[in-house]
Amino acid sequence: MVDVKFNELGLNEKVLRAIDDLGFEEPSRIQAEVIPVLLQGFDAIGQAQTGTGKTLAFGAPILSKFERSESNKINTIILTPTRELAIQVNDEIVRIAKYSRVRMLPVYGGQPIERQIRALKSGVDIVVGTPGxxxxxxxxxxxDLSHIKFLVLDEADEMLNMGFIDDIEEIMKNSNKERQTMLFSATMPDEIKKLTKRYLKPDNKHIAIIKNTMTVSTVSQYYYEIKQKDRFESFCRILDVDEPSSAIIFCKTKRGVDELVEAMQARGYSVEGMHGDMNQNQRLNTLRKFKEGNLEFLVATDVAARGIDVENVTHVINYDLPQEIESYVHRIGRTGRANREGIAYTLVTPREYMTLKQIEKVTKSKIKRKEVPTIDDIFLAKYKNITGRVKETLDTEDYKRFVPLAAELDEEFNLVDVAAALMNILYNKEVSFDYTENDIGADAGFVRLFMTVGRMDRLNPKILLQFFNETARLNKEDVGDIDILEKFSFVDVSERVVDNVMKNCTGKKLCGRKVKLEVSTGRK
Structure with a gap:
């Protein structure tokens, strides 16, 4: 965690406005350390894990220093290992460039090159693309890279693993020698070190965000794979089934907190929010109500939640994944205190699945999958709750004053029907969302695999499917998108068969070549 704010890093006002619109309260560690170095003009090596905000770390200073050349030449080239990451990086920089007049273009294989050529001829400032x-x-x-001001290698170790080293060197040789170079990588193998010695200026800065050994408490951890469009409904279904008595819900941004609180209050939840735009008195008042049990739910950003020490929190829910993995540990530590049991839920879309696996790896924990509740699940949970309350009331004398009224109803209606009608009233009052579909659970997640066989080996989808069927007994339904490139390929396989594929297919021969398989980090 860092205590510096974005407006203390030296970024220009247009970039700061865009970051504020995105709702980020403070920079991640890699952002806080790299941005000032890049703004000073140094070449830099940023070493940090996936999911730490590296795109903003290089995108914000590039945009702050951006000046369009009179000759309309390309200003910046950003290289990424996969087309998915190229699209993701491009989209993120577009958001940071909201108030900057910058022309962006992602270029990658699998898309008609003519469209990219037309865009380049009309003028582009920043190109984000795959090396090939x-x-x-x-x-x-x-x-033409002879006039570029900035060159970025993103996920350099992944590009090395995928055999792009020669392409990268050729691109760097064709680039302006006076450029500022930025290299980001989770690891620093020898080939990357040699690259930095050859192509980065001697006074370059190496900024390594050391991965702390993080372990988590005895909190039971689960994740729900959801569709982005169903995030809020999935969240409501979880609350309706679990009925937590006290929960902290985490959002990534201030705007996210405000929007979620508004949506929850509209559906009758006892909830308030906390984030950095609220003054100290507002935050203290909200926290007091939550501690005293006058609020069931508290929605907060990571920054606002610091220092919260409430013993009776039963659930922590990650409505959004955190910006940094370390924040995940701090979040879930808000429950399971004072030797009580705690539950942590995380909502993830299929493209966020690899970040979740990274969290598992770094925290040395197991996050188990749960299915998004169906309407049938919600009905059963509410039924058990209502009948439990009825039984508790029958053990007291409190209901006796209603016996004459029940006797009157008995003269006109069947009392079983009356009981069912009353339960229906309670059910409709307690269900928070107007559910229409019984099951909105996300389709089984797919994981993107990289494999060292490609077009040059005469591989095609039919041969690949046959190979998977023979070596790992996979069905067509377990295989998603297949992208066969010249020297290697990408293939999406169902999350539940990944281990089976890795175990049975690695080292086997396909099209005369031994197969090497790795999980690609390009799709996040």
């Missing part, structure tokens, strides 16, 4: 496609466009004379 960028090199192709350089050789065609469509990308």
């Amino acid at each position: 496609r960028v090199l192709d466009l350089i050789r065609r004379g469509l990308i």
Whole structure:
């Protein structure tokens, strides 16, 4: 965690406005340490794990220093290992450039090159692309890097693993020698170190965010795989089934907190929010109500939740994944205190699944999958709750004053029907969402695998499917998108068969070549 604010890093006002609109309260550790170095003009090596906010770490200073050249030349080239990451990085920089007049273009294989050529000819400031496609466009004379100001290698170790080292070197040789170079990598193998010695200036800065050994408490951890469009409904279903008595819900941004609180209050939840835009008195008042049990739910950002010490929190719910893995540990530590049991739930979309696996790896914990509740599950949970309360009331004398009224109803109606009608009233009052579909659970998650066989080996989808069937007994339903490139391929396989594929297919021969398989970090 850091105590510095974005407006203390030296970024220009347009970039700060965009970051504020995104709702981030403070920089991650890699952002806080790298941004000032890049703004000073140094070449930099940023070493940090996936999921730490590296795109903003290089995107914000580039945009702060951006000046369009009179000759309309490309200002910045950003290289990524996969098309998914190229799209993701491009989209993120577009958001940071909300108030900056910057023309962006992602370039990658699998998309008609003509469209990319037209965009390049009309003028582009920042190109985000995969090494193969960028090199192709350089050789065609469509990308000229002789005047670029910035060159970024994102996920450099992944590009090395995928055999891009020669392409990267050729691109760097074609680039302006006076450029500022930024290299980001989770690990620093020898080949990357050699690359930095050859192509980065001697006074470059190496900023390593050391991965702390993080372990988590005895909190029971689960995740729900959801569809992005169903995030709020999935969340309501979870609350309706679990009925937590006291829960802290985490959002990534201030705007996210405000929107979730408003949506929950509209559905009758006892909830308030806490984030950095609220003054100290507001926050203290909200926290007091939560501690005294006058609020069931507290929605907060990571920054606002610091120092919260409430013993009776039964649930922590990660409505959004945190910006940093370390924050996950701090979040779930808010429950399971004073030797009580605690539950932590995390909502993830299929593209966020790899970040979740990274959290598991770093925290050395197991986060178990749970299915998003169906309407049938909610009905059963509410039924058990209502009947339990009825039985408790029958053990007291409190209900006796209603016996004459029940006797009157008995003259006109069947008392079983009366009881059912009363239960229906209670059920409708307690269900928070107007559910229409019984099951909205996300489709089984897919994991993207990288494999060292490609077009040059005469691989095609039919041969690949046959290989998976023979070696790992996979069905067609277990295989999603297949992207076969010149020297390697990507394939999406069902999350539940990943271990089976890795175990049975690695080292086997496909099209005359031994297969090496790895989980790709490009799709997050």
